[in-house]
Amino acid sequence: MNVFKKIFTKNSRPLEGGIFFEAIHKILGFKPNSLEYYQKAFTHRSSNKLDTKGNPINYERLEFLGDAMLSAVIASHLFNEVPSGDEGYLTKMRSKIVSREHLNELGRDLNLIQLVDSKVPSQHFGENIHGNIFEALVGAIFLDKGYTYCEKFIYKRVIVPYVDIAKLEGKVISYKSLVIEWCQKEKKPFHYDVFDDNGNDGQRYFGVKLSIDNKIIAKARATSKKKAEEIASKRAFFAFQEKMDKKL
Known part of the structure; x- marks a missing residue:
């Protein structure tokens, strides 16, 4: 055996x-x-x-x-x-x-x-x-x-x-990658501000604020930093979709 x-x-x-x-x-x-x-x-x-x-x-x-x-x-x-x-x-x-x-x-x-x-x-x-x-x-x-x-x-x-x-x-793998690529091409400064954003349920959450051109464009909250960044990036992508589609 x-x-x-x-x-x-x-x-x-x-x-x-x-x-x-x-x-x-x-x-x-x-x-x-x-x-x-x-x-x-x-x-x-x-x-x-x-x-x-x-x-x-x-x-x-x-x-x-x-x-x-x-x-x-x-x-x-x-x-x-x-x-x-x-x-x-x-x-x-x-x-x-x-x-x-x-x-x-x-x-x-x-x-x-x-x-x-x-x-x-x-x-x-x-x-x-x-x-x-x-x-x-x-x-x-x-x-x-x-x-x-x-x-x-x-x-x-x-x-x-x-x-x-x-x-x-037409499938998007990472909205964060798209946002970063667009910002770099357009020479726009961007920043992901990540912070703890815990609730009352005992679960750990992370909050994210995505700033482009020194303006907060999108916010998100999730159980991991990566997920929160991706959600915020997706919201930013749709906010700038027309401009991004022309450049990417």
């Missing part, structure tokens, strides 16, 4: 043995050769599992590998589908497809979180857990079945249902 069989037999997880196999089979659309990779892909670091060499067993390394595989397959698809696209265009389009927002959507659609082995309640996971697990799953497929199966899975679960070149061309 290998280390994974020992670990996953001894410790409880949402779906065990044959049930876990069937769940993975349904998601993949093909039978996995070895469950070891997939078990690892759904193991959260809070489980504190170690292999026989003392290395941590969790999805993070597979997430790194899956990210690389997604980028490679998506890049190849765009290269073939858009022969007129230059390097900058192809890079932007790939970024839109593999954006954190999009990967989280993919993970949620497949309900991958139901299979996660963790000591942390699922409601305490950050939003990015969905995309992280999806990337780890892609990495597990590559190790288990090789590039061809990995490519087929990405086409089935990502490219065919979600990749519409025309729609993606």
Whole structure:
């Protein structure tokens, strides 16, 4: 019995043995050769599992590998589908497809979180857990079945249902990036003033004031600095949309 069989037999997880196999089979659309990779892909670091060499067993390394595989397959698809696209265009389009927002959507659609082995309640996971697990799953497929199966899975679960070149061309990944780019082109000074803005519910919030040309253009409040900045940037973008569309 290998280390994974020992670990996953001894410790409880949402779906065990044959049930876990069937769940993975349904998601993949093909039978996995070895469950070891997939078990690892759904193991959260809070489980504190170690292999026989003392290395941590969790999805993070597979997430790194899956990210690389997604980028490679998506890049190849765009290269073939858009022969007129230059390097900058192809890079932007790939970024839109593999954006954190999009990967989280993919993970949620497949309900991958139901299979996660963790000591942390699922409601305490950050939003990015969905995309992280999806990337780890892609990495597990590559190790288990090789590039061809990995490519087929990405086409089935990502490219065919979600990749519409025309729609993606108009999709905004980051309003903050658009605002900064526009301000730099127009030589307009800008500043994000971030501050704590906590309420009475015990949740930590951050407030943001976005100033352009020394005038406050937009304000926002969210549970993270990044989210607050993005919301404020989106409001500023729509306030200046006509001017920005002409320059970007």
